[in-house]
Amino acid sequence: MTKTKIDVTLSKTKKEKPQSDQLEFGRVFTDHMFVMDYSPTKGWHDARIVPYEPISLSPASMVFHYGQTVFEGLKAYRTQDDKVLLFRPEKNMHRLNLSNERLCIPQIDGEFVIEALKQLVSIEKEWIPTAEGTSLYIRPFIIPTEYFLGVAPSNFYRFMIILSPVGSYYKEGIHPVKIFVENHYVRAVDGGTGKAKTGANYASSLKAQEEAAKKGYSQVLWLDGVEKKYIEEVGSMNIFFKISGEVVTPELNGSILEGVTRNSIIELLKSWDIPVSERKISMEEVYETYKKGKLEEVFGTGTAAVISPVGEFLYNEQKMVINDGLTGELSKKLYDTLSGIQRGTMQDPFNWVVDVN
Amino acid sequence: MTKTKIDVTLSKTKKEKPQSDQLEFGRVFTDHMFVMDYSPTKGWHDARIVPYEPISLSPASMVFHYGQTVFEGLKAYRTQDDKVLLFRPEKNMHRLNLSNERLCIPQIDGEFVIEALKQLVSIEKEWIPTAEGTSLYIRPFIIPTEYFLGVAPSNFYRFMIILSPVGSYYKEGIHPVKIFVENHYVRAVDGGTGKAKTGANYASSLKAQEEAAKKGYSQVLWLDGVEKKYIEEVGSMNIFFKISGEVVTPELNGSILEGVTRNSIIELLKSWDIPVSERKISMEEVYETYKKGKLEEVFGTGTAAVISPVGEFLYNEQKMVINDGLTGELSKKLYDTLSGIQRGTMQDPFNWVVDVN
Structure with a gap:
């Protein structure tokens, strides 16, 4: 070099x-x-x-x-x-x-x-x-x-x-999105390029995105390419579930992108003593917790939107409305805190922010 | 239009x-x-x-x-x-x-x-x-x-x-290649873009190709992305196995490219009354037939080389030498016939060839 x-x-x-x-x-x-x-x-x-x-x-x-x-x-x-x-x-x-x-x-x-x-x-x-x-x-x-x-x-x-x-990703403030759970098309698979930020993963996602949009859903939830069972990502974001007070996000398995916002959210939650675990989580498990009334919040994380709350899933023709389609309390707090740190309006105890001068 | x-x-x-x-x-x-x-x-x-x-x-x-x-x-x-x-x-x-x-x-x-x-x-x-x-x-x-x-x-x-x-793909005539059976990297998966001729499939193949080359193998044999068990393609070609007189090629499953040469070879074999079947075939099955001495010939098919005989596989650290590393009789006949039709030196009973004038 x-x-x-x-x-x-x-x-x-x-x-x-x-x-x-x-x-x-x-x-x-x-x-x-x-x-x-x-x-x-x-x-x-x-x-x-x-x-x-x-x-x-x-x-x-x-x-x-x-x-x-x-x-x-x-x-x-x-x-x-x-x-x-x-x-x-x-x-x-x-x-x-x-x-x-x-x-x-x-x-x-x-x-x-x-x-x-x-x-x-x-x-x-x-x-x-x-x-x-x-x-x-x-x-x-x-x-x-x-x-x-x-x-x-x-x-x-x-x-x-x-x-x-x-501009602001949310013109009228942070706003929950409707997600289609994709069980035909695959974004990436173990041994493929899912972990890399390369055109291939985006090219392969376009078709599913287009079909979801026709059904009235703005993003796609990706399942693993092998069993089409375990949750990977949402659109081009990582995803988090708040279940009975605990926050769960799919573990990095080689086909999930290692999001910078994902990592920062995990660090923030830990610093607040909110239990957070990175593990395999199936869509079936999410659906079961939803039916029991234990699925409290869902949100995507990424550079563009920081936090993108999920208001609804369509999963095997079943509609799942989360937190009455509203932005959850934790989602809002995470958005406000992380945005605040990024924009220099809140304290940065992690030394994440770099001053250009 | x-x-x-x-x-x-x-x-x-x-x-x-x-x-x-x-x-x-x-x-x-x-x-x-x-x-x-x-x-x-x-x-x-x-x-x-x-x-x-x-x-x-x-x-x-x-x-x-x-x-x-x-x-x-x-x-x-x-x-x-x-x-x-x-x-x-x-x-x-x-x-x-x-x-x-x-x-x-x-x-x-x-x-x-x-x-x-x-x-x-x-x-x-x-x-x-x-x-x-x-x-x-x-x-x-x-x-x-x-x-x-x-x-x-x-x-x-x-x-x-x-x-x-x-130029001629084989400078010194048709020549068998050594193939590494890939069991880590994946080229494509059901629900992905494997059937399409798009950059994504080629981008994801480069790493495996590079690692195989370091081991002295010129191409990679791709297994399915789900079970890493069934054979898909070889390098950027389709693949055929001659087992006890029958020719077998993986069936089109959505993640295999629909090769024009592949299709032409199947038509040629049928016209010669040589049994040919398109079906799922696992690497384990190929290895078993090899051990029994029933694996007679293996070859890839594609536009660049027409027919590319396989002389050796490395599969789970096991070397499999096919037809003493020589070009098989059927591989040679298919190459000569298809090349002949393409170049206008042999009859074209299928009306495959189009005269530009």
Whole structure:
């Protein structure tokens, strides 16, 4: 890994920034991006911040054919006193390297990339929205760039970071969603790529998502690929169940993504002395506890929404309405606390937040 | 689907063509390519043959993030009397639409694309090598082009066909390969994308391939993702076993690719009155027949190699040497016959071959 200075070329023109109240997710991008390239002889090299511009690749570039890609997602927040905060970026870099390992992509130097990211975010500081619930979404990703149609790991790669100002995930506050329990399509399986943040898992999820939407459900609950019995994830989030006062989340089994928010929620619950366990949990077990009136709250966790309460499941044609379709007390407290820490409005006893300056 | 005439822009310069005896697989591309675009309002439109040139896309283009891609592979052959032949291209178009359906990509008009393909191949006729074993590899593929980081099917796509002159797959004639039976990594699972020709299946296979290569094995035998017991594919080919005179291949179960060569081999065997069955077959069963001396031949089938004999398996640390590591009689006959039909040197009683003119 070449640790040379990052070459900076500033854009001559500045794009118009969108209004804070009109921000969507992932449609508008800032003026600059970070780029570095990999070759077998030079390793990762030519690290640079340049104007945001199109990528030009041969149609035979491997990225268009064999899906050997990885990515990450995290956010920068701008505080009332104008500081810029990142949330546990070292976790994203660690996971990026786990994904790289699974996809045969060379490891990156996480510390160096965090430095690059800080520099990029500082340059784009004016792009970080300040309104309640808004943030700057950060998308690091790696694509294979060799021009070759053989099925083999690419010899050349490009690493990029692009930035997008995003609005509040819940325009009218935190809002429970309706979930379809998927028992036909599979997102990932043991021995597959489920643990990696790679295009494959998202490509395979689209069809189920589309069919659930037709039935009026906004997300899909994924069961394990082997027995179609044990719960894995919800949409592209991790999932938690509050059952008789205890919080349960599926254990990391190789096909579940190791969510940064998932890990933070577990730490928060432990610090509050709320019992939390990571273990196998079947949909049948959830249904049984529901029938006994012991299923108190359900919520998904992820970078985009932080906490996404589940108001209803459709499971084998059975509707299960959770907590009267309302946001639970614990879900709300977790959302408020974690968002508060991320935005610098609440104390951070865990040292999770990183000041960009 | 707009069935307007295909707009043709010829290249002003011509690239130098490689020597027939120096051809590799998928490294050199011809002077032109076919392109058409999809939008929700226009459908597939702007069909055109243009000079081969780079694709320019925003870094936020969905193809770099969520793997929503599909592709096909087929070949054109140039005969001794200078005709250009395609092999069952309608099968590839049918499968492309099956892949599209699984990946939420709009259907293409197969007949129209075959016409476009014929026109493109005619323009590039001089690029089709004539030496024994050489051909023109054809790669149709579709990529999502919307600039959006949300996880959803793209609203915009690009369909392209690129062409690459390729050498004989076996430089020194048909040659048996050594195969590692994979019992950790999984290529695809029921409910996943195994049946589709999409990047996801290839991305997930790279790691196993890399580890097998380190052990001295050139390909991986994939077992089913649920029980890791039943045989699915070998490398990126379908697989056949000759056991006591009967030929057995895994049945199409949703996670196995519906190979065009696979289907053609089954038809050929039937026409020769050789018993052939498509059924579940476990690696344990193969091992038992091997121990009893009843495993006569094993071979993979695919567009690249046509027939690829298996000389050895490594299964749970046990070496299984098949037919003394030599190419079997039936494997050889199937290779000679199918290659002969494809190249126009043998009769084609099935009407598989399509003359481009």
